[in-house]
Amino acid sequence: MSIEMPKGLPFSVDTWSPCSKRKRHHFLTHAHKDHSVGISSHFSYPIYSTHLTKTLLLQHYPKLDESLFVGIEAGKSVVIDDPDGVFTVSAFDANHCPGAVMFLFEGEFGNVLHTGDCRLTPEYLQRLPEKYLGKKGKKRRCQLDYVFLDCTFGKYYHSFPSKYSAIQQVINCIWKHPDATEVYLACDLLGQEEILVDVSRTFGSKIYVDRVTNPEYFDALTVIAPEIISQDPSSRFQVLDAFPKLNERAKVKFAEAHINLKSEPLIIHPSAQWYACEVELLDNETQRKLRFNEAVKDQFGVWHVCYSMHSSREELEWALWLLEPKWVVSTTPSCRAMELNYVKKNCLTSRISPTDLLWKLLDISMEHSSVAAVSIEYIESSVSEEPSQSPAVSQFLLIKKISSPKKFFSFSPPRKRPPVTLFGRARFGFQESAVQITEKNILYLEDKALQDVDNIVGGKFSNKGEESNEQRCCSKILVKKADGSAYKIHCEKAEEIKAELDHAQLSSWDEHDPKYELDKKRPIELETHKIPISVGSPNCFNERFRKLYRSMNVAVPRPLPSLVELMNACKRAKRRVDFSPCN
Incomplete structure (x- = not known):
């Protein structure tokens, strides 16, 4: 394939x-x-x-x-x-x-x-x-x-005889068995028709192909060499299907000849695959040479000739x-x-330069840089083949090192994962999967209402000084005004600030005022930032859950230690053990 x-x-x-x-x-x-x-x-x-x-x-x-x-x-x-x-x-x-x-x-x-x-x-x-x-x-x-x-x-590693030499071995094998009234040529479809043609010409006889049991071979041979086909089943030379179970087919042919009191038929199988599988069983180099120079008979009575269509x-x-x-x-x-x-x-x-056609073959876009070359070295292990990557690409991507600090490719940065706890990452947290949620609401207020909003936000709800732990671990509202000023409001006061802004908007809205113009409105953006919190951290519980734990005299759950921390603790404990000899 x-x-x-x-x-x-x-x-x-x-x-x-x-x-x-x-x-x-x-x-x-x-x-x-x-x-x-x-x-x-x-x-x-x-x-x-x-x-x-x-x-x-x-x-x-x-x-x-x-x-x-x-x-x-x-x-x-x-x-x-x-x-x-x-x-x-x-x-x-x-x-x-x-x-x-x-x-x-x-x-x-x-x-x-x-x-x-x-x-x-x-x-x-x-x-x-x-x-x-x-x-x-x-x-x-x-x-x-x-x-x-x-x-x-x-x-x-061993040399194959040429196709011409292999065909001569087939013909010589037939000459050496003149008493064989039936000669079966177990030739594969498409690739060994040349053997049939030379045998037919040498012995002046056509070759029988059973059209009923082997229609594909018959149809192919009618296109390749129709002049050698015989439809007479009594012909001496016949095509025998070599695959599968050639040995069982050979036993049947020998049994039929024995029952009909005929001489033993000659069955020849031209193939290189049989030699590739059996050559390691040979005792010495002399036997190997003999097997390639002449037909060899196996234990089932089939004669083999090394005929290869591959190098x-x-x-x-x-x-x-x-x-x-x-x-x-x-x-x-x-x-x-x-x-x-x-x-x-x-x-x-080899060394691959940035202008090498290999990059175009692999459809890889190279960055323009002064990199001299990429060094390719042989890796003794087999290359893994991904479904989206063909073996051709796998063989080319044996890049072991780059000879310059400048990069050819733009790789994604490595992902930072939290340490693994005894129960995986479930209790420690999912920082890499946390999502920062932002909700935006825009209120359009008249210029005269901005002063009221500034008084409302700045006077009642601004968070001055350093924020508490509870504020850091909860959501906040960021109020941005058109003049660039901004305010941070604790999430628990979100409803209050919205109500105050709505009230300010309604009090300043006078649709009957002829001086009112739409272009004088100024937007105020309300952005709700939800801060990602680690699952399993004490900060993930709100005040209600904290009070519930404290009312039951139970400590607020904390994350389990990571495996790395446990192993380091064990190592430190071992170092503190006294190994001094006993008196």
Whole structure:
């Protein structure tokens, strides 16, 4: 399964999720089902693929609109006019399965090679543009900024035989069993059809495919190689479904041959996965070489040939040293590229300048500063992948330190949390969640009423001197006048001050006065500030509750000590213990 492309790229490759649907352009490398999951509900135009990939895909998804596809064949290029800038896309044979291609994107976002599933042998690497290939004694003209790489066998250290060599092993195995009247080729759908074609040509016989039990294989083969298909069930060569439970299918075939008094059938399974799982059980290097150079029979009677449609670790390392990209991201499985020697040496110890295209790829806005570079270092642990963050982004964000005190990013300040008590924060208080409530009331008074209000507020309700504890922990009213003066009134007198102001307003209001003009009114703002109080603090109780506690001869509750305070108290107690020896 492929991965989501970073936000800074205007296209998606082999992904059909809600996130990728927001991209403006969509690319499909090949027709394997694990790369087309969700495409049946995809209605965004356009989808770029080869004609063969589109034909095979429409067999699986007949309801998919054919007009969504735009053809791009191996060796060809397409220029795409995007709102963020024109970019070029070129397709190259991926050496994986019929119709499979790699995509090379060149634009303002950089030079990006997405391999899809591939096998990067020297023959197919040489088909890439010469400007990206390093040569002995010559410096390449262009460098790939990013390679999204198929690392399926990135942990497999042993060399795979070439596809041609593996096909010859299959043919040699058949030659060595002339008495086998039935030869079953357990070949996977899409990717091993070349084996069937060469066997058919070598032995001059067509291959039987059961249209009833294996309709997908039959339909695909009618498109890829219709000339080798036989509908005669008595044909010597037949296709056997290798997945799942190949061993059980083999037992059935051997039992049928025994009942019908026929010779033992020959069952050949071309696969690299079997070797990747079984190679560790070999005793010595000689056996390992023999297993790769010829077919090997397992305990169930099935003959195995190492035929790989993916690159081994050796081929991946060689390809990266030839291409020398700046960044490498594994498409499947995620983060495996970081285990490659090339990536450890050349990518994870790189230095990123503020002008590097990596920031644009990740869609990160950089602040203008004189920061020289960011140092990237390899971290041996796996990178956690958040739901909103693709594996591609996770591999890029291995930033361990910044080489300058100036910051690239604007982070939110850390939240200050109160100490944790024995019962959490419930009894200690919620200072970080306290809300300051402000209520505003505006009274419009005539100029002649302002003097009365000043006398009322200043004379009767102003709080002079230092406020008491009770006043600090309760609400207050702040009276602001147009001339800038302000008064603080205790919340218990709120009703009184409002009544006095209303009375002053009514006494000065004379709507029959011809001299009265609306523009002479002046606003007075009444702001009620509610001071946040910690839950569990004694100050959170009003006087009624205090009197209730005191009438019952019970102390007013106080907050429980925090765990930190308790631990410190224990440490101090231990220091005071006398450890002097007894007489």
